[in-house]
Amino acid sequence: MSSADEGNAPLTKKRKLQRACDYCRRKKSDGPDMPNNRCSRCRARRVECTYKEAFSVRSSYPSRQVASISLVYVENLESRLERMERLVSKVLHMTLVRIPDTESMPQLCPDGNIPSDPEGSPSTVEPSARSPTPHPGSLRPELLSSLSPPSLDQSPTGSGPLEPSGDDDDTDEDLTEGLRKLSVESHPYRFHGRSSGMLLLREARQIATGSQWGQEKGQYRHHVRYSRHSVGSEVPAFDDFPPNDLLDTLVELYFRKSNDVLPFLHEPMFKRSIQEGLHLRNSGFGATVLLVCAIASRFTEDPRVLLDGSEDRHSAGWRWYQQVENVQRLELAPATLYELQLCMLMVQFLSGSTAPQATWTLIGNGIRRAVDVGAHRRNVYNAKPTIEDELWKRAFWSLVVSEWTHSYGLGRPAAIHDEDIDVALPTPIDDEYWSLPGSDDNSVPQQPEGKPSKVAVLVSLIRLSQILAFATRTLYPINKSKRTDSSWEQRIVAELDSALNNWVDSLPSHLRWDKNHEDPQHLLQSSSLLGHFYQVQIAVHRPFLSSERRDSPLSFPSVIICNNAARSTVQMLEVVYRRSGTLFHGNAGMLYMCGAVLMRSILGQRRAGRTVTVDRDIACMKTAIEMLESIKYEYVLSRRSLSRT
Structure with missing residues (x-):
């Protein structure tokens, strides 16, 4: 099997060329064992043992050498592409590890291995069952829009052909095995930005299936972050509430004295839930009611708001605040709407207490928890605005306003900046014009023309806080950059x-x-x-x-x-x-x-x-x-x- 170039060689006697197969030549191996005319390397890799590639010798004609090199280079690239397709196919058909339920505490694996699915094995799970079921809390596609980084030219400077590394095939199996221990789907309640490694895994899966973000929008149309509670089943319901007459008075005082200025709670829904006894069954809402009572205690002279046996006015509300504080802890589960509201209510109470310095860390924790579930990003797939979405925006923006105000007041850097946020501002529509959950009203909420909105004060306060945040970062920096222009x-x-x-x-x-x-x-x-x-x-x-x-x-x-x-x-x-x-x-x-x-x-x-x-x-x-x-x-x-x- 001689090449075409052998006819031009100055040899008087035609000799048989001892050459390796095409695969061994690419791997720089001589393929010593040849039973059945198949070398040991081809048998181990289960590839066809062929001798089709041109065997080129050094030629004085550059064009012939370049042509031969180009052919080998193209075939090498095709071979690498085939291997990558096989690898992606393996990743596509492997069984994905299920993400633990958010209502249970995550079990940390000391050995770093993720436990396999207890309900089935890869051999018993149907392909359709291996794809994660879209969840109402799944990541929204617009949150993971791809970001193309600057291209870095890392191609070799030499003029020789680019041959695949001899280690590429050896690492295929290791990489596939490692990917089996990863879930391509990110946690349905966790936000992952465009720089996240989870996006790379998701893109690899899309390449294999040929799908695009536009084809998956339907999965994420009903993105409901607030549909489940991570602490509702872990913290027992509260039972030490104010008497009914005092409870009604405190709730009314809170909405008139506090929520009218910073309206992040929905008054009709809040009062209806109390009438239905939700605070006695749900610990998240129960904690919210207790903090509302604690804040409103400062607006009344009723002695029942004081600590037992105390006549000090500064003890007002502490009996209810301490109940919530005693069960607060670092949560590994994603935040719920109640938790963000609790954080903001605790900040309001502590701001006027003997421990106002604690508000700084509380706000920072609330910001982190909100960002963790993507509350800082816009949601464009809801066909109709809902009061639940609106309350998420109100709670998040209230935390942000408090963060920027405290950052200026304490002279400390903020945990989040305006350029990190693209969620819409709260909608200036009063509470009574929103449809409550469970109602049959499917109309789009709208503020009556000519009626001033009570929520507009929050929108204006947010815009003013944006100016304050910019002023703090530009006029009060710790590390001032060198500026040649003195008039900046x-x-x-x-x-x-x-x-x-x-x-x-x-x-x-x-x-x-x-x-x-x-x-x-x-x-x-x-x-x-x-x-x-x-x-x-x-x-x-x-x-x-x-x-x-x-x-x-x-x-x-x-x-x-x-x-x-x-x-x-x-x-x-x-x-x-x-x-x-x-x-x-x-x-x-x-x-x-x-x-x-x-x-x-x-x-x-x-x-x-x-x-x-x-x-x-x-x-x-x-x-x-x-x-x-x-x-x-x-x-x-x-x-x-x-x-x-």
Whole structure:
């Protein structure tokens, strides 16, 4: 079996060429054992032993050599492709390991091996049963859209043919065996982003089946994260609730005093569930009710909200909060809607307690738990918006607003940033216009035209918090990058001021500050929003108040802006205080910040010998102290603020 090139060789006698088969030649092996004209390597690999490839010798004609090399190179690539197809076929037909049920605690395997399916073996499971059944909580396809990284050119620089490595075939079986221990399907309640390794396994399976994301959308259309509870069967139901009359009073106080400003609970559904006794059967909802009662305890003087045997007003609500705290622990199962709501309610309660520092870690844990189930990503496959989806958005965004506010207030980095989120903002539709679960109403919820939305305050607060988060990251960084342009701060401050002005212009009429608001809810919502606006304005200009920044062109305007914002906040909150007879607890932190700004202004003017606005600032300070005094027994932060003035 000689090649065509042998005719050109300068030989006088035709000789028989002792050559290896095509497979051994590619592996650089001589194939010594040849029973039945089949070499040992071909028999071991179960491949055909052929001698079809051209046997080329060195030629003085480059074109002939290149042609021979190209033929071998192409056939080598075809051989590698066949091996990869066989490998993918093995992965496709292997039995996938079932993911443990989320209602049971995961069993960790010390040896690193995933246990096999106890209900069947690969030989008894039908191919149709091996594919995981679509689950309502499965990952949404839009969450795993592919991301193409920059191409890295790693091809060899030599001009020789690219031959497959001799180790490729040897590792096929090992790789297949390793993949048998992995589940191509990610956990139906876990979010995996585009950089996740789970996506590579899923893509390998799609290559084998020829399917695409567009063909699988139907599997994920009903993505319901909240359909099961990871702790409902593990934590026994609570039974130590307030008496029915006190329970009704506390629930009403919570929705009027707290949820009206940060509306992340659904009032009709919450009250209906209590009437049906769900809090007595479901530990998740029961814990939510207990925390609602704990927060509302600060708005009443009923002695039954205090700890037994105590007359200290600061003990209000702790008897119910401690029940929930005692069963809280690190959960390995994915978060439920109740858990996110619990986290936010615990933050609200602890913010006015003797342990406000605990809110920082609570919020961070809530953010991580929410991201773990993909609450930060948008859902585009629901044909009709539901109240369950809406409550997920409200709970998540409430945590994010708290995270950004606390990050600024404590001078610490945030756990999540605006560019990490693409979930839609809450829908500005009031609770009563959403269809409750189990109802026959299939209409799309819609806010009546001309009726102000109560939920719009949360949407506006989120947008304002986005400005605060950007200001915190750009004006208060720990590691400031070197900038050659000295005017970058002026441009950033100008952009932030413009964003704040646009935010004010975008407010609906019922959320614009008007001291003559007839609706008490609109008065409370508009005053809280404007107070937050002034706090963000102070945050933008605070860096230029220090003596070290006197040379900055922003120094003098920033002093004026911060002082005016502090005075305006105190005067506005005084109007609400005089009309309602009390200070909204969530605004106590604003008064503390305004008092600090005014105190600095008073001391600075006295040191400089200027007393133009000193008397006015002192009057504002006294008003702020009076308002903080009114809630010192219900809100510990106000008492601490007074002790530092």
